[in-house]
Amino acid sequence: MEPMIKVTQVEKSFEAGSRQIQVLKGIHLELYPSEWIIIRGRSGSGKTTLLNLVGGLDVPTKGEVYFQGELISAWNDLQRTRLRKQKMGFIFQAYALMPLLSAWENVELSLRMAGIPRTDWKQRVQHCLELVGLSKRMHHRPYELSGGEQQRVAIAKAIAHKPQLLLADEPTAELDSQMGAQIMRVFREIIAEENVTLCMTTHDPTMMEVADHVYEMADGQFNGSSGQKAEL
């Protein structure tokens, strides 16, 4: 089977005044369809930088990033934006919901932005909100929801247009451990139901056993991989 994502010998440096800071120092990563991987590491180790490269938000200084066999690190901004819009969904630490819109309207907005025909909205919004366990809170606005519920709306939004790859940057950082575990269960269900592939970052050691693979990032490099799937 061909990997969905392949990262080969990737390096990334940033200019800081007259200095160059090398943040990624030779990363190799393969992510297969319907797999769930976690990139774990301390703050500043380079997790977000790597996720941005996998999601085509940025390009490496050296090395290659492939998506479904296409060398996306050589693509221009417009091509990468189009790819993100069609095939990827993003989830962040802060839930990024529209505060005046209900959960339902937030998910609907995501379908509108993705250019999905209006006739498909109702069924898809309902399905996504049910999938994240919010069937009883569909018409609540974000301020009427707990942090965990808001993050679940954000997940419903991110999967609404049926992306193949889901990228989640510290999705549980703002939540207590119980709500964090609930988000992990939601992810597992989404992978099973929607055949989505998930790449997420965390610095929480308790999250490790849920994924297919855990990559430990330290100072811009992987310390080897580990981790076995466990029951939630």
Ligand SMILES: Nc1ncnc2c1ncn2[C@@H]1O[C@H](COP(=O)(O)OP(=O)(O)OP(=O)(O)O)[C@@H](O)[C@H]1O
């Ligand atoms: N655009 C940029 N310009 C300069 N330095 C940057 C830039 N983006 C990231 N860095 C630096 O790269 C290093 C790694 O940042 P990154 O956000 O990837 O780490 P992280 O592991 O995701 O950390 P956190 O868990 O705190 O989000 C940090 O030292 C950061 O300051």
